[in-house]
Amino acid sequence: MRLLLATLLLPLGACTATSGGTGTGGRTGDPGLSLETMRTVTRTLASDEFEGRAPGTAGEEKTLAYLAEQFAAAGLQPGNNGSWFQDVPLVEITPRDVSGLTFDTPQGALSLVYGADMVVTTNRVTPRIDVNDSDVVFVGYGINAPERGWNDYAGVDVRGKTVVILVNDPDWQTQSLEGPFGGRAMTYYGRWTYKYEEAARQGAAAALIVHQAEPASYGWNVVQSSWSGPQQVADAADGHMGETKANGWIQLDAARRLFAAAGQDFDRMAEAAKRPGFTAVPLERVAASVSFNNAVRRHASKNVIGILPGATRPDEYVLHTAHWDHLGRCEAAPDGDDICNGAIDNAVGTAALVALAEAHADAGAPARSLVFLAVTAEESGLLGSKYYGENPIYPLAQTVGGLNIDAPMMTAPARDVVVIGKGKSQLDAYLERALATQGRTASMEPTPEAGYYYRSDHFSLAKQGVPMLYVDSGADLIEGGTAAGEAAQADYTENRYHGPQDEYDPAWNWGGVMQDLALYYRIGRELADSDEWPNWVEGDEFRAIRDASRAGR
Known part of the structure; x- marks a missing residue:
């Protein structure tokens, strides 16, 4: 027996089920949802x-x-030539034995703990990832948008290097919707997906996004639960081998410690990255290393599709x-x-x-x-x-x-x-x-x-x-x-x-x-x-x- 929507919505006015009308289906108004x-x-x-x-x-x-x-x-019919399903070829990649993320700095080694300080994974379909002694470059928001006159990678070669990136867009703290990137409203340039894509196009070995709760819109607990354990990527003929070796996030406090060890002030540099003309900053004498094994499994997941x-x-x-x-x-x-x-x-x-x-x-x-x-x-x-x-x-x-x-x-x-x-x-x-x-x-x-x-x-x-x-x-x-x-x-x-x-x-x-x-x-x-x-x-x-x-x- 169905429980009707109408009783829930009576205080809101014209939201009850009606009959009649001239539509093809023979009924107008709300049905018995x-x-x-x-x-x-x-x-x-x-x-x-x-x-x-x-x-x-x-x-x-x-x-x-x-x-x-x-x-x-x-009352639906199967939506894919008699089948309810559409195969979606995926690869499940599960990082294992993550070494931790280590930075060799002028003040000694800085080690970040997997889960508590950082998370890391890969889109490459390969049993092993090694990033060894990769020079580190801060690339601001990691945006290359010629149509907006903005390129955080201008004048810097990050091939084989580890890039550190800020989440969201440069103008996310603007209270209006006016600005080079839509002001308060995030554009696609602010999404983590774009930042990893662009880092790969630039030839980076690894891309690390600094987690900040407000511009990310969620806490570290969400990053930790979402980015640990098995990860899914679309199957691809090249096994995504053209992408970065490692993609990850690091805690804000860890980023501040890293920059301080390189003789830099993270907050000052993050502020500078909001302004047009920002130039990427290599962290002098800082190199990153991380390694992990991958359990790789190809499988076809499925979309479910029905049609009336x-x-x-x-x-x-x-x-x-x-x-x-x-x-x-x-x-x-x-x-x-x-x-x-x-x-x-x-x-x-x-x-x-x-x-x-x-x-x-x-x-x-x-x-x-x-x-x-x-x-x-x-x-x-x-x-x-x-x-x-x-x-x-x-x-x-x-x-x-x-x-x-x-x-x-x-x-x-x-x-x-x-x-x-x-x-x-x-x-x-x-x-x-x-x-x-x-x-x-x-x-x-x-x-x-x-x-x-x-x-x-x-x-x-x-x-x-x-x-x-x-x-x-x-x-x-x-x-x-x-x-x-x-x-x-x-x-x-x-x-x-x-x-x-x-x-x-x-x-x-x-x-x-x-x-x-x-x-x-x-x-x-x-x-x-x-x-x-x-x-x-x-x-x-x-x-x-x-x-x-x-x-x-």
């Missing part, structure tokens, strides 16, 4: 039985079987995405629990795919096809969605747009939603219409420096030109206002995010999640019954890609 489905699927996926849903483990096998079963029960074929235009597609994976077994909590269950991140979002599929199927097929894609390896760098974006089952030129659901917060209903990347695409208008039915508003990101736009699976599709909408839970709660919303987000980030404490809680307040689920349904339904092709706004970084893609249609 199932709270029971949300609870059951979330509780199951986040249970210890699924062992944290790491790709390439028994937890993945259980997750795949369960999601295929749930998609079928919801459209009634009149089945070759036009509306996409719904969420990642099913999490970290598996990770750094143990004080009580010995070493399973990172990933309840919020992202069992809830995956459950939303099932509940939405169920509701759309019950309402009847809209004009366009609805695709539900549960992707793998988001936690390893959006690898599953990246693979789909580069190897789409359904042509991206015929994909109207999509909705991404990642880590909805468990709070009471809110007066708003937070839009990640507000103003980037014409999908904002669809969101505004859906919000109007609930008497709610769209808010800008309160922490644009966190770079959330580049941290979830919508980004992989956006890079291919597909307009994607990603909204986060509201910050202005009906009970407690923004103070309560910010407190809930801070509590999750500090105490549960990427840790064993992210577990299912029977006492959760589902009001906010179900409120947002109604928005996803309305937007998806309108897109699927419309004949419009929303685009990125003029001047957006993805507009030209979309225009070129659609030109052939």
